Amino acid sequence: xxxxxxxxxxxxxxxxxxxxxxxxxxxxxxxxxxxxxxxxxxxxxxxxxxxxxxxxxxxxxxxxxxxxxxxxxxxxxxxxxxxxxxxxxxxxxxxxxxxx
Amino acid sequence: xxxxxxxxxxxxxxxxxxxxxxxxxxxxxxxxxxxxxxxxxxxxxxxxxxxxxxxxxxxxxxxxxxxxxxxxxxxxxxxxxxxxxxxxxxxxxxxxxxxxxxxxxxxxxxxxxxxxxxxxxxxxxxxxxxxxxxxxxxxxxxxxxxxxxxxxxxxxxxxxxxxxxxxxxxxxxxxxxxxxxxxxxxxxxxxxxxxxxxxxxxxxxxxxxxxxxxxxxxxxxxxxxxxxxxxxxxxxxxxxxxxxxxxxxxxxxxxxxxxxxxxxxxxxxxxxxxxxxxxxxxxxxxxxxxxxxxxxxxxxxxxxxxxxxxxxxxxxxxxxxxxxxxxxxxxxxxxxxxxxxxxxxxxxxxxxxxxxxxxxxxxxxxxxxxxxxxxxxxxxxxxxxxxxxxxxxxxxxxxxxxxxxxxxxxxxxxxxxxxxxxxxxxxxxxxxxxxxxxxxxxxxxxxxxxxxxxxxxxxxxxxxxxxxxxxxxxxxxxxxx
Numbered sequence: 001x002x003x004x005x006x007x008x009x010x011x012x013x014x015x016x017x018x019x020x021x022x023x024x025x026x027x028x029x030x031x032x033x034x035x036x037x038x039x040x041x042x043x044x045x046x047x048x049x050x051x052x053x054x055x056x057x058x059x060x061x062x063x064x065x066x067x068x069x070x071x072x073x074x075x076x077x078x079x080x081x082x083x084x085x086x087x088x089x090x091x092x093x094x095x096x097x098x099x100x
Numbered sequence: 101x102x103x104x105x106x107x108x109x110x111x112x113x114x115x116x117x118x119x120x121x122x123x124x125x126x127x128x129x130x131x132x133x134x135x136x137x138x139x140x141x142x143x144x145x146x147x148x149x150x151x152x153x154x155x156x157x158x159x160x161x162x163x164x165x166x167x168x169x170x171x172x173x174x175x176x177x178x179x180x181x182x183x184x185x186x187x188x189x190x191x192x193x194x195x196x197x198x199x200x201x202x203x204x205x206x207x208x209x210x211x212x213x214x215x216x217x218x219x220x221x222x223x224x225x226x227x228x229x230x231x232x233x234x235x236x237x238x239x240x241x242x243x244x245x246x247x248x249x250x251x252x253x254x255x256x257x258x259x260x261x262x263x264x265x266x267x268x269x270x271x272x273x274x275x276x277x278x279x280x281x282x283x284x285x286x287x288x289x290x291x292x293x294x295x296x297x298x299x300x301x302x303x304x305x306x307x308x309x310x311x312x313x314x315x316x317x318x319x320x321x322x323x324x325x326x327x328x329x330x331x332x333x334x335x336x337x338x339x340x341x342x343x344x345x346x347x348x349x350x351x352x353x354x355x356x357x358x359x360x361x362x363x364x365x366x367x368x369x370x371x372x373x374x375x376x377x378x379x380x381x382x383x384x385x386x387x388x389x390x391x392x393x394x395x396x397x398x399x400x401x402x403x404x405x406x407x408x409x410x411x412x413x414x415x416x417x418x419x420x421x422x423x424x425x426x427x428x429x430x431x432x433x434x435x436x437x438x439x440x441x442x443x444x445x446x447x448x449x450x451x452x453x454x455x456x457x458x459x460x461x462x463x464x465x466x467x468x469x470x471x472x473x474x475x476x477x478x479x480x481x482x483x484x485x486x487x488x489x490x491x492x493x494x495x496x497x498x499x500x501x502x503x504x505x506x507x508x509x510x511x512x513x514x515x516x517x518x519x520x521x522x523x524x525x526x527x528x529x530x531x532x533x534x535x536x537x538x539x540x541x542x543x544x545x546x547x548x549x550x551x552x553x554x555x556x557x558x559x560x561x562x563x564x565x566x567x568x569x570x571x572x573x574x575x576x577x578x579x580x581x
Contacts, residue, residue, distance in 0.1 A: 017546055020381055024547040069459035069477075074549055081550060088550060099460045099545055099552075100514045100561070 003040045004030055010043050011073060025073050029080035039076045048075075055082035056090060067097045383541040390538050390556045402527070403517075403564045407571060409440050415509075415568070416575035422505040427452070429505070430473060433512045433568075441516060442525030448516070462511040464518035466539055471515040478511065480504040500578050506569045514565035521557050 001009075004026060011022035029035045038053050038060065048061035058066075060075050070078070078097075081089040185203065384391045414436055422429030430450060438444050448469045454476075455463045461477045464470070480503050522539055524532030535557055543551045552558060 021547040024551065028548055028550075070549075074545060077548055077550070085550065088553075092549060092553065097549060098511075100462050100511055100558075100565070 003036050006040050007036065007043065015071065015073065017073075025077060028077045028084075032080050032083065035076055035080050039072070042072060042076075053079060055079045056086055058082060058093070063093070066093065069099070070097055383537070384543075387534075387537070390534055390541075391543065391551065392554050394554065394556050394559050396559075399560045399563050402560065403567055406437075406440050406564070407567050410436065410568075410571065412571060412575035415572040419501045419505055419509065419572050419576055422508060423501050426475070426505070426508060429508070430512050433509055434471075434516055437513065437516050441520035443516070443520060443523060446523055446525070448519040462515045464515045464522070466518075466522045469519065469522075471512075471519065473508075473511065473515075478504065478508055480507070500576055501572075506572055506578075509572050510565040510569040513568035514561045517561040517564040518557065521560070 008022050008026060011017045011025060012019060017025070029039065034053050038049065042048055042060065048059070048064055050061065052059040052061060055078075058079070060072075060079055063075050063078055064070070064072075067075070067078075074097075078089055078093070185206070188200075188203065389395065418429055418432045418436065421432055434447075434450060438447055446469070448464070448471050451470055451472045452475060453472055455472055455474045459477065461474055463472045463474075465472065520526070521535040524535060527535070538555055538557045542557075543555050545552045553562065
């Protein structure tokens, strides 16, 4: 099973997301191999790495501390998003990524 | 004997009474017994129209569309006619050829029986041909009553009792008796039947009809808990029909026939359990102006138009009230915004509590027209509150509101803006339609936070909330920390 498959199974079977939601999320970070690999490790270990990948001055761990209400798959969406859409995601972080 | 006295001992007397009552209410001529040609002509003419009408009413965007989960007479007739028989009738109608008399007779008998058993009595009453035939049968009088129980006789009287609306027209009124179907129909068996028919049919008309029947049956099974939503959601055609009908009924609840209004309830727990996101892929591609490519200029215009009407002084007053009593602040802010958003006569209720998705700070529930604030999720994300540090002379002045106050005003403004979007007040028809579609086909954060934020209703609501917060800060002379 590839790493992407592992993540997909996790999103669908553990997080109970539908197939479309899972695939939409995967689309965000599947082109970033390093992000995919780190996320897969996080899924297995249950912990964010201390010295993880940095995107726009944020690591997954620091994002989680700042935005504890976000699930891991969204944290990694943000990590990827800070590369692909930095302005948008920095704004979301500054606002606290609210769900209203 | 009083001819209106029903509960006599003799079935013959009872039937005679029954007949007399009916004849008095519905005079007709016993002599006008139709010929087989007339039956054939009637069924040819009516059956095709019945099917068209019911299909139009139930499955397409006809003006008379009611509940998309109606079981049509054609479906009920499925219990009386085989697939081949139905096909031959439909094909005859499509070609404009008369239906064979023996087939027409069978259809007519089936229609009449089914209609009365389903309680769709108004159809029998208002269609002259059907009424006449029914009464001819009943005119057998005592013979008709033979072998029938008192309950059956009573029921017939009750159904055919004097009705002021008896002669209101020859149109077909569609009444839906879901309870009848729950009792009578082996719906799970019908899933396979309709699915097989859909797959094996060459006729597009029958194929569409079968698909509609399948979809409606599935909807019925889901609502009655006999199957899960999975089967509907994962099949692209069923999914689309379900959501399209859902959208239509949400927007136009008056299309639900009053007779079933009490049966049709939108079950939010059930709907929340469905993974709508799969259905969204269809919508997202077709509607970029709702998802991902929203017109920012329109949003600025729409929000500024309202914002300009709010006196800054009022926002400052409300912000100070928030500091003493946040819930009072919520109410005052809503009272200020509602008239500007056209909601003064359609005010949403305000509640406090836990929201289903635990990270939510606020939520607008369109089914209840209710705003819920989850206070425990509203926390100040800037603990070093600069507004608390003041030069000594300012001790004599009011303390400036905390960040959390502005945040809360932002949230209230966001949610009331959703209420305005759903109600479609003060916007044109096109925009209202987009709003309402977006509510039903909604991207929650689980499909991606960016998509959630960039869809029309959220982009706009977030913008409005931001503007209220900024304007409030400006009113106080505060800047964002």
